[in-house]
Amino acid sequence: MKHSMPSTTSTDRDDPILAAHFEALRTATAVESFPRVRSWLEEASRNECRQRARWRARSARIVRLLLRHPVRLAAASAVLAAACTIPVATDETLAYVISGRIAEPPAAARATLATLPWVNPEQLTVLGEVTWKHPDGTETVEAYVESGEAVVDGRKIITPTSKFALVLPYSDAREVEARARMMSGVKDVISAVPEPVQQKVRRPALKAALVAMELEFSTPLPDSAVERRIGEHLAGLRMSGVQVHYVTRRDGTRAIRLSGPGIVSGGADDARRIQSFIEDVQSSRAVRVSP
Amino acid sequence: MTDSFSDALQPCYADALRFCRALCARWSPSEAEDVLHDALLKALRGYDRLEDPTRFRAWLFQIIVRTFRGAARRGFWRRLVSLQELPSGEAFPEVFHGPEWCEDRLSLLGALATLSPKERAAVLLFEVGGFSIDEIAEIQGERTHSAVKSRLSRARSRLRKQLGTHSAPRAAATNARRSTCNRTLDHETLDAINNVY
Numbered sequence: 001m002k003h004s005m006p007s008t009t010s011t012d013r014d015d016p017i018l019a020a021h022f023e024a025l026r027t028a029t030a031v032e033s034f035p036r037v038r039s040w041l042e043e044a045s046r047n048e049c050r051q052r053a054r055w056r057a058r059s060a061r062i063v064r065l066l067l068r069h070p071v072r073l074a075a076a077s078a079v080l081a082a083a084c085t086i087p088v089a090t091d092e093t094l095a096y097v098i099s100g101r102i103a104e105p106p107a108a109a110r111a112t113l114a115t116l117p118w119v120n121p122e123q124l125t126v127l128g129e130v131t132w133k134h135p136d137g138t139e140t141v142e143a144y145v146e147s148g149e150a151v152v153d154g155r156k157i158i159t160p161t162s163k164f165a166l167v168l169p170y171s172d173a174r175e176v177e178a179r180a181r182m183m184s185g186v187k188d189v190i191s192a193v194p195e196p197v198q199q200k201v202r203r204p205a206l207k208a209a210l211v212a213m214e215l216e217f218s219t220p221l222p223d224s225a226v227e228r229r230i231g232e233h234l235a236g237l238r239m240s241g242v243q244v245h246y247v248t249r250r251d252g253t254r255a256i257r258l259s260g261p262g263i264v265s266g267g268a269d270d271a272r273r274i275q276s277f278i279e280d281v282q283s284s285r286a287v288r289v290s291p
Numbered sequence: 292m293t294d295s296f297s298d299a300l301q302p303c304y305a306d307a308l309r310f311c312r313a314l315c316a317r318w319s320p321s322e323a324e325d326v327l328h329d330a331l332l333k334a335l336r337g338y339d340r341l342e343d344p345t346r347f348r349a350w351l352f353q354i355i356v357r358t359f360r361g362a363a364r365r366g367f368w369r370r371l372v373s374l375q376e377l378p379s380g381e382a383f384p385e386v387f388h389g390p391e392w393c394e395d396r397l398s399l400l401g402a403l404a405t406l407s408p409k410e411r412a413a414v415l416l417f418e419v420g421g422f423s424i425d426e427i428a429e430i431q432g433e434r435t436h437s438a439v440k441s442r443l444s445r446a447r448s449r450l451r452k453q454l455g456t457h458s459a460p461r462a463a464a465t466n467a468r469r470s471t472c473n474r475t476l477d478h479e480t481l482d483a484i485n486n487v488y
Contacts, residue, residue: 017454018447021399022418025313028392030305036384037304037331038297045296045335 089200096176098183099165100192101129106148109162112186118179123167128159161190167197296338300331303348310352310419312387314359314411316403320387322362328383330358352420353430356412363408402453410446413439 066073102109106126113119113126128148131139141163143150148159166183168176176194183192300307308327315323334354341350403411409431416427428439 015451018451021402021450021454025309025399026419028309028312029389030308030386032389033308033384033386034301034304037386038301040383041297041300041331041335044332048336 095197096168096173096194097165097197098168098176098180098192098194099163100183101190102126102162102164102186103160103188103190104162105158105160106146106162109164109188112188113164113166113183116182116186119166124164125166126162126164129161129163130157130159131161168194296335299338299344299347300334300351303351306419306421307351307355308386310415311355311359312392313400313403313415313419314355314408316400316411320385320392323387324383324385326355326359326362327386329362330355333358348420349422349426349430352416352422356416356430359412360408399450399454402450405453406446406449410442410449413442414446414450417443 066076102112104112106128110121110124110126113124114121127144127146128150129141130143130145130150130152132142132152133139144163145159148162150157150159168179173194173196180192180194183189311327311330312320312323315326318326330351334351337354341347403415406414413427413431416422416430417424422430424436424439424443427443428434428436431439433439
């Protein structure tokens with residue numbers, strides 16, 4: 001039902017200022033532009049018809065051409081099938097490693113580095129450096145020992161410095177660099193340099209073009225729980241419109257496939273970012289993701 | 292088809308324009324024109340599928356609301372147009388560039404810009420579109436009337452707060468005062484609105 005007088009609400013009557021403002025809007029002259037809009041609509045409609053006819057003609061021409069020459073149709077199908085199945089190789093960053101040196105024996109170094117809340121001790125490797133002092137005063141590292149103790153010239157020594165390597169599943173290079181800088185600021189740390197770990201991955205072109213990523217869970221979870229967790233984390237990452245599909249592979253393992261416009265770039269990166277946020281994700285595998 | 296579409300559009304054209312401009316209160320006149328352009332194109336394309344021509348007005352306003360929502364979601368990207376989407380024919384006329392649309396005259400636009408898109412749409416559908424609560428609920432895809440009522444109530448109180456700090460156009464205020472005294476409350480949804488306040 002339409003209002004006969006939209007402004008005649010009791011509120012407007014009680015509030016003449018509000019009513020006056022709406023009145024000013026309602027009286028804004030608008031009809032003068034109608035003839036121009038009408039002529040634009042006619043032109044737009046003509047263009048629309050022309051475009052539709054052009055598309056119809058083009059698609060009909062292609063269909064006619066292919067039907068007239070079955071050999072060409074077969075060749076086109078073969079080329080298409082080959083394009084989809086030929087493997088393409090891509091370099092994917094699997095993880096980052098922050099490696100460096102610290103002026104402490106391994107046990108103490110491990111304890112010092114573990115003071116950073118984001119350092120996972122299981123991903124940290126620390127080896128004691130056994131150095132040899134040359135007569136000219138220079139030092140070279142002769143060996144690395146896990147225990148931090150070594151016997152040099154019949155004397156038992158505790159290595160004064162250690163080498164460390166920390167594996168980070170984070171895929172965002174800037175985040176990893178920030179963490180490396182934090183690590184450099186820790187007492188006794190001599191150096192901390194981040195490096196990507198890359199792997200050449202070969203996948204069929206069709207699969208490489210898929211808008212999808214797959215996650216494997218280490219413990220069985222109900223579908224609804226997985227979906228809820230993924231939804232929460234995607235929302236946290238400001239990814240919207242992502243769909244969750246359940247995939248059962250030939251070997252019987254179950255994976256989750258995420259797809260949709262919310263995943264915007266770097267499929268592998270997104271997968272690892274999600275993996276780093278969701279507990280229980282054992283591994284993630286992602287092919288190229290496009291909007 | 293264009294003729295019948297234009298004929299159907301003509302009676303509600305002015306309200307659609309005012310509604311669209313006020314809905315895009317935060318944006319420039321050109322951006323509001325983009326929304327109107329897209330909405331009219333969508334309406335033109337879908338006009339064949341409109342089963343009940345008497346519902347044209349509500350249908351058109353619904354398309355404007357949806358187009359506006361889509362443009363707002365696209366955010367920054369709405370400023371960029373694909374080369375393929377560039378109109379090849381006649382350019383869309385500049386409908387919001389006249390002096391009657393300037394923000395000095397329509398000080399309401401600034402206050403409307405502070406509302407959420409849904410609140411803005413609800414209050415404008417009521418005030419400019421002249422739709423009832425039922426129709427607004429349908430256009431906004433709400434299942435209950437109370438959602439629309441409370442949205443209207445919130446929007447109005449915010450507008451009142453915002454406009455309280457600005458002076459209304461004096462002549463318009465006088466006219467409105469004079470006219471509201473003479474008007475009769477004949478709208479069927481007035482009771483519903485009154486309950487809200």
